[in-house]
Amino acid sequence: MELDNTKSSCFRSCKRKYYWQHIRGLQSDYGSSAIRYGVAWHGMMEGYYRYIAENGWGNKELAISAALENGRKSWDAETEKKNFIPDYRTFDACCKAFVHYLSFFAKDEEFIKILATETKFKCRMMPEDKQQEVLLTAIEGGLFFTGRIDLQIEMNHSNWILDFKTTSQNISTQAARLNRSGQLIGYSYAGKEALKFVTDGCLVSIAYVSAYKSKKTGEYGEVSTDFARIPQIYSEKDLLGWKELFITTASDIQRAMDTNCFPMNFDSCYQYGPCSYTKLCEQNRPLEETVTEGFHVDYWDVMEEA
Secondary structure, three states: OEEOHHHHHHHHHOHHHHHHHHHOOEEEOEOOHHHHHHHHHHHHHHHHHHHHHHHOOOOHHHHHHHHHHHHHHHHHHHHHHOEOOOOOOOHHHHHHHHHHHHHHOOOHHHOEEEEEOOEEEEEEOOOOOHHHHHHHHOOOOOOEEEEEEOEEEEEOOEEEEEEEEEEOOOHHHHHHHHHHOHHHHHHHHHHHHOOOOOOOEEEEEEEEEEOOEOOOOOOEOOOEEEEEEEEEOOOHHHHHHHHHHHHHHHHHHHHHHHHOOOOOOHHHOOEOEOOOOHHHHOOOOOHHHOOOOOEEEOOOOOOOOO
């Protein structure tokens, strides 16, 4: 079994959603503007820092050109997959935010060295005790933790994992949520175990973007952007605690697959607006008889992403 942070988190939030998304591979024909913006932002960051990793900080113009080209490629690839309802999160807004980002962190070259850009990993999970050994033995072929780390940097002579996130929520709210982020703890574990990149912690680069929508005209006003980098440092016990949860989640997934039992978690249906799969679940039909009009099959695997 290959399991990443996205799939394990999805299963814990709702087993039925996991079934639709990762067993059946169903994706809504309508995409999320927030996700498309985030994909383009990650593309810009990858293009920019990949150029710097290969050529140094000397030629910023070529680095910016590489960023915009890769960001456009990511935006177009995401746009081709689904239909989108336009809002303030346009590609032009993403480009303007990138320019603001560069001025906001203008002194990076004085104390940051880019060691590696997007790096995929595949880490075999080995047991820490007898209980974990029993759980892992029940998974045919073993369990592998997979994922992709955005950036590996040296900052002030210390190693850090840098992860990029976009949000339209208050930065302080997002920062508080990162305090016990399973994703970041998992990356710290993978950096040490799979990439032999022992870190002092994770640095989360948050890019805020938002705009006011007029109630009278329905038009969006000027787009606001802001940025922050939030450090997160985890102990060895944090890593072991994350590993225990990851293995027990994988064991639960194996059991659900063996029994074909994927019950709905009603508490997750409307956490941040309606779940994209509510129109499937609310049919209350047997899984194999559910009408999937408005969805298409598109399996997502972090190891196969370009």
